[in-house]
Amino acid sequence: MCSPCLPRGSVMFKSLPAEVWTLVFRLLSHSDRLRVRASCRYFRDLVDNAQWRDWTVELRRSGQEYEEGFWHLLRRWGVTSADLSSTVGWTHVAKGLPGLTTLIISISCLTEMKDLRSFINLERLYVVLHTRARLEELSLVLPQRLMHLKVCSMCVYENTALPTEISPDSPFKKLKSLVYHCDSIPHPVDVLHFFLSSLPELQHLSLKIYSECLYKGHISDLPPLQNCSLSSLELVTCETQTFPMDFMKMLSKLPSLRSLAIFCRYECMDEYDENTLRLSSWLRDLPSLTSLVVSGGNAKGFAGSIASSVTRLMLLPSCFDSWTEDMAALSAQLPDLQHLHLRDNALGSDTAHIPQFFPRLKTLRLFHDEVPEEVFLSLASLQELEVLETLDDEPPPAALVSKFRQLTNNRVRIYNSPKDRWLWTCECSDYISADYWAQVLGTLL
Template identity: 30%
Template sequence: MTSFLQLPAELWLQVFSFLSWKDKLRVRCTCSHFKHLLDKSRLLWDGFSVVLQDFSRYNHSFWRSLAQRQVGRVLVRSGKKKHLAQISSWLPDLSALRLDDWKGGAINELKRFHQLQQLSLTSCSTPLTNLDFLFSLRHNLTQLSLCNVHLTCPAPHLLGAISQLTSLTSLLLHHDGNLKVPALNGVLTHLTKLKHLSWTMITYKILPQDFFRPTHLAGRGGALHLCDLQLLNYDAVVTQEVLQPLSHLQSLSMFHLYSVPGPTCHLQTWLTSLPQLHSLTVYGGHPLAAYVDFLPSTLLSLTLCVDLEPEDLQVVSLRAPHLQHLHLEPWSSSSSLVRLLPQLFPHLTMLRIRHHNVPDSDFLQLQNLQQLDVLEILDSYYRPNPLDPSLVVNKPSPHLLQLIVDFQKMTNHRVKVLTSSHRDLLTCHCV
């Protein structure tokens, strides 16, 4: 072991750069020499995120190690006001922060984080009476997410606070329908740099003509710079004229989480109004057959978590012949769909599917996707005891692991197979 420790630090750091976050933490615990090397090399921890909860467990040594790594992304669960003060004293240059299930009442302590660029508040039942703390963050904040937050301030106050954040490129606001915002044009007028918008639509029945048209585009034929739009619980009547400011939109996502859409499929109007659409995500709502004939030929990425039949996929392949990314979670049985994919979508480079109820022979047929780079299996769990269906093991079954081995041999390990997804620390669970 002594001879290994005599190797140059630069060589060890190069080796450590190939490790995952978990492996780095494991190596750090093996000896004081590796602990010193890892903690002193900030580049090795670039992008590292940490989840903090039960703050009584953290001692001075713990905080010092985070400070040495210059941790820039933190998720705080069930935190309080004093915890924010503690974090800011050790990590003053924090760039991304998420507060989940906040317990501390007012969060004016956020003004301590002068370098904060991304802020997310999720599942906070403690009422937020105002958002004045945003004023001190307005210069650097580029991403703001408010999901399932108990807002007691009126809508004009909320919109006024958000409108000050003129550097925002991403805005997410998910609520239970208690927020009454007549249109989004007021927000879009001030947030001219906005690229990503995620909004709850449960309160809208008919979208007015100027719903998406900010003041600086009033009476003109110009389009917004918005390129990614996510709408939750959408079922509003819309016209192509209303959607004209979104003509440059590249990604559209419709999530029907808590509502059942009415008899009219308004998604048809959206799809015929977005000539540059490259990515489409639909979760719930009408069956695919209701809008499959309106899919634009520009689509490169498609996510479908809806009712669909094999013949619907055949239409998709005709409407979107250049599809590269496909995420398929049919609400009906998928056993007869997987075998069709190599023939219908030969250009796929990324595929996300569920494997339960799919015959092994159909799964292995995916080797015929000659351009496939990544295959993600979304249901990597199993029930080891048939007599106890409540017992679920949340990891790949031995059978699935062997199936993956067989698949990789058949593809000469060309395809990377994933059995677990890694969500961004700051994202909510709605989308």
């Protein structure tokens, strides 16, 4: 593609539109892109203008230690995301990269965030807190244009109370997505209700607040949620036994709620396990869901409570008493299921039942390990299948993939994504991020 025998600036390079070259470059590794960039000025400009905009630059030194030439290069590359290892010299970073829209920081003192408002175009912020910080204190340093906030705290918030209200001019009011993983005294029910009643534009919420205490209030006594725009909710490390059975009634009237992810803290024992009973009760109160992610419940126990409108389903390490019985129960409830993610590496020959249970699948993700070749190839009978993704550490044999493609006339795209890829690790917890399960199940948010 960049042979030395071709003169620099050759018209042969320009025989293809720049958009085509851009698509070609996206197939290359990072090192290969750099080699292409060094081959000629034409390719350098194409790579700079199109290839680095979605990348995050990691700045390991304080902002004032970088020269203007460095900032000029990043600006020319169109870099809009940065990970700041140092909390010194933020104003220099903001001046050098005025177009930054995404920032990743880790702080040990709230005063380190005093210059955060220098980033006038900031829309996304991910902050790891190594200190206690009240919500009202945090709101004083957030940029005004912020729309997406992720907060992960390393501290247990002792004697922390929720504010009575959030100021109308607070940046919190403009948030469209919030990931809030902070252990605090208020019960998760109270925290959830507070956010939903205070943030009118919030569309996605991921909440992780561990609590061993039972909820002492009554869901029926909570004020109704007014003008709430929530469409996606994620409950991480959920201690289900501390929530009331009618917990989801507070969300049942939300017109926009379509996606729910629940990651139970403990695995179930059987279909009458406390986790499963609560999941069944909660799902019964949400008849309009289209996307569901569940970890920790017994599929057979809550299958009958899933809304028949669900077309996207992800089941993570769950208790399968009998795989075929569980899938039959899900099949009866979800006849139009189109996207299925099964993280169970012991399906074996039972994989052959998937086309029978879910004939309308368009996306299927599962482990192929221990699945016989003829069973794996039987998945080609899924007439509407578009994507088949395996989750094993090693991809299926090339010969097997070739046979599958022949059976489907190359209609199905086949990928391999190792299982650790769907785990996004925060320093204080492991959980499946909203970004990833939105990618896995389609555009959920």
